Amino acid sequence: MVTLAEVARHAGVSASTVSYVLSGKRTISTPTRERVERSIRELGYHPNAGARALASSKSNIIALMMPLRTDMYLPVMMEIAIAVATTAREHAHDVLLLTGQEGPEAARRVVGSGLADAMILMDVELEDQRLPLVRVTPRPAVLIGLPSDTTGLTCVDLDFAATGRRCVDHLAELGHREIAVVGEAAAVYERRTGFAERTVRGVRERAEELGTRVLHRPCDGSYESVAGTLARIFDERPGTTGIVVQNEAAIEPLLSLLRQQGRAVPEDVSVMAVCPEQVAAGTSVPLTSVAIPAQEMGRLAVELVMARADAGAGRDQAAVPPRIELLPPTLTVRGSTGPAPTPR
Amino acid sequence: MVTLAEVARHAGVSASTVSYVLSGKRTISTPTRERVERSIRELGYHPNAGARALASSKSNIIALMMPLRTDMYLPVMMEIAIAVATTAREHAHDVLLLTGQEGPEAARRVVGSGLADAMILMDVELEDQRLPLVRVTPRPAVLIGLPSDTTGLTCVDLDFAATGRRCVDHLAELGHREIAVVGEAAAVYERRTGFAERTVRGVRERAEELGTRVLHRPCDGSYESVAGTLARIFDERPGTTGIVVQNEAAIEPLLSLLRQQGRAVPEDVSVMAVCPEQVAAGTSVPLTSVAIPAQEMGRLAVELVMARADAGAGRDQAAVPPRIELLPPTLTVRGSTGPAPTPR
DNA sequence: GTGAAAGCGCTAACAT
DNA sequence: ATGTTAGCGCTTTCAC
Numbered sequence: 223m224v225t226l227a228e229v230a231r232h233a234g235v236s237a238s239t240v241s242y243v244l245s246g247k248r249t250i251s252t253p254t255r256e257r258v259e260r261s262i263r264e265l266g267y268h269p270n271a272g273a274r275a276l277a278s279s280k281s282n283i284i285a286l287m288m289p290l291r292t293d294m295y296l297p298v299m300m301e302i303a304i305a306v307a308t309t310a311r312e313h314a315h316d317v318l319l320l321t322g323q324e325g326p327e328a329a330r331r332v333v334g335s336g337l338a339d340a341m342i343l344m345d346v347e348l349e350d351q352r353l354p355l356v357r358v359t360p361r362p363a364v365l366i367g368l369p370s371d372t373t374g375l376t377c378v379d380l381d382f383a384a385t386g387r388r389c390v391d392h393l394a395e396l397g398h399r400e401i402a403v404v405g406e407a408a409a410v411y412e413r414r415t416g417f418a419e420r421t422v423r424g425v426r427e428r429a430e431e432l433g434t435r436v437l438h439r440p441c442d443g444s445y446e447s448v449a450g451t452l453a454r455i456f457d458e459r460p461g462t463t464g465i466v467v468q469n470e471a472a473i474e475p476l477l478s479l480l481r482q483q484g485r486a487v488p489e490d491v492s493v494m495a496v497c498p499e500q501v502a503a504g505t506s507v508p509l510t511s512v513a514i515p516a517q518e519m520g521r522l523a524v525e526l527v528m529a530r531a532d533a534g535a536g537r538d539q540a541a542v543p544p545r546i547e548l549l550p551p552t553l554t555v556r557g558s559t560g561p562a563p564t565p566r
Numbered sequence: 567m568v569t570l571a572e573v574a575r576h577a578g579v580s581a582s583t584v585s586y587v588l589s590g591k592r593t594i595s596t597p598t599r600e601r602v603e604r605s606i607r608e609l610g611y612h613p614n615a616g617a618r619a620l621a622s623s624k625s626n627i628i629a630l631m632m633p634l635r636t637d638m639y640l641p642v643m644m645e646i647a648i649a650v651a652t653t654a655r656e657h658a659h660d661v662l663l664l665t666g667q668e669g670p671e672a673a674r675r676v677v678g679s680g681l682a683d684a685m686i687l688m689d690v691e692l693e694d695q696r697l698p699l700v701r702v703t704p705r706p707a708v709l710i711g712l713p714s715d716t717t718g719l720t721c722v723d724l725d726f727a728a729t730g731r732r733c734v735d736h737l738a739e740l741g742h743r744e745i746a747v748v749g750e751a752a753a754v755y756e757r758r759t760g761f762a763e764r765t766v767r768g769v770r771e772r773a774e775e776l777g778t779r780v781l782h783r784p785c786d787g788s789y790e791s792v793a794g795t796l797a798r799i800f801d802e803r804p805g806t807t808g809i810v811v812q813n814e815a816a817i818e819p820l821l822s823l824l825r826q827q828g829r830a831v832p833e834d835v836s837v838m839a840v841c842p843e844q845v846a847a848g849t850s851v852p853l854t855s856v857a858i859p860a861q862e863m864g865r866l867a868v869e870l871v872m873a874r875a876d877a878g879a880g881r882d883q884a885a886v887p888p889r890i891e892l893l894p895p896t897l898t899v900r901g902s903t904g905p906a907p908t909p910r
Numbered sequence: 911g912t913g914a915a916a917g918c919g920c921t922a923a924c925a926t
Numbered sequence: 927a928t929g930t931t932a933g934c935g936c937t938t939t940c941a942c
Binding site for chain 1: 612618627647652655660665668678679815818819825826850
Binding site: 571614616618619620621622 | 918919921922
């Protein structure tokens, strides 16, 4: 294994000079720098990560915790993870993947051991078990999702309340007066992250302002469940002409069922979804949708956590104030929504 | 920050004793051990990862590379990643997530710097760019997938050829004499991993033995594409009564289209898939399928890489011989396959 | 602009 | 069964 000392000898300089060439923390004369860089290349030198971490007390590793609790939609998680990894590399950091089964102690472990010097928490619950640790730890952390008490925390998420409002606006503009929300599984509402509620709250809020009627039904993604949900919707509210779906798994079954029932989309009923762009564009009927900006969330989380890490290095405590960053919803109109049918 | 030396002082022992209590590499008297363990708890000591890595030249980190090239089905990747992380923890290792955009150099970087002491490569191509490095590096590596030349490599994958054969067997037993394969996107066959070809080869092989006719069509997952593919299939082979799908995205559109065309499943046409269990069980018609054992693949990859790592520590070179581990296909019969209809 | 040297916290001989 | 000690390879004062 090639060491810094060997590079130094090969280049005829001291170890510290090599170190400074690498870090750029000191001005080096061009000839010296070039000599060192040449030696590095010729010897195939790679700085030892452990030694670096020990000497600098910085690991250049971000821990990404994804508990993967219930029925979280894996592709979105995955997209976020990819965006986090990509962005982290742009900041010369790597990503350590922590999954759920180790529990909140995983965070304590990686931070306590200095393995990671920052962390990003996904799949945040309203009363997340990891929050006490996050509030106490000196390492910067960013949550993807919104707990009920955000005091002192930095969070990133889609603005689901605004998303709900935006959906109602769109349907109302098209003349729809009775709309239904096909939501996430009941379990998601009961014990979880709050994002589903936030959407529904947004929907209700705007619907009230506009005098639109709303029926909300949780729904797990199975074909049977969607069939039952749909039946109940048209049973209770035969006049329903607009449907907002916030449940990736329910989308195809829903479209398929409407087709079978002879309800044309969007002529008889308008359907819109809160889901990743890719999903909305790939369905049997391309769906008008509000995107779940997985990439942006991942990227932003890293940028925020790095900003705090850099500041923390300068001043003693986090000089960057905590921050709640709610991404504004973006609605894309595709083929699945249209003017409300004129009642017979 | 609490150090080992502080723990030693607090427990009234030497540093090495604390170290040995931690590693278990030396027998410690029960009273001493208990005293040390108590001090560790009381002081809230966490061994410093960097110092450990430096002193022992082992980082206890496995790098997981997922290039995420083309249209790989993200949920499967994700499941594998989760299984890898979980299993790694059982071996006291953590997982570093490397994505594609850094290219093959990422492997060189993490291994060269000692950041990772083993690696698992996903999404392996037939002529994978990373293979030269893997063959040269002293660190143990395991591939998930099969390149064209496996000399000296340890690989894990589903036995796709056997999977193809198994599918034909199942349909043939039910009396089907003309079957179609709806495959992955053409791009997958052209520039990629070989798994899709292996399935088709298995299908052809067994079909030939049994005198079954086979029509194979690549297909990207879009609704239009599936519609076109299906039309061509029944156009060219009106007698087709069995369909094997190897393309998660194509499944729902396919079922939906068959329904629209008035072809009942499985009365008129039997459909079976090569896909994760979860997908097969959740479709509008539960699908007879061969599972993609994502979890097992992830777990096995870690077990194999750890076995090589442990052996490498003992002897000089890898004492554990390279190994190709092809998981046998498991077919689960659900509602979507049945006896071939008697020709009119 | 460059060097010398003191650690960073731990592991693993080498002692006893 | 336990203690002593020499590094592991790098960063970063301090000195010139």
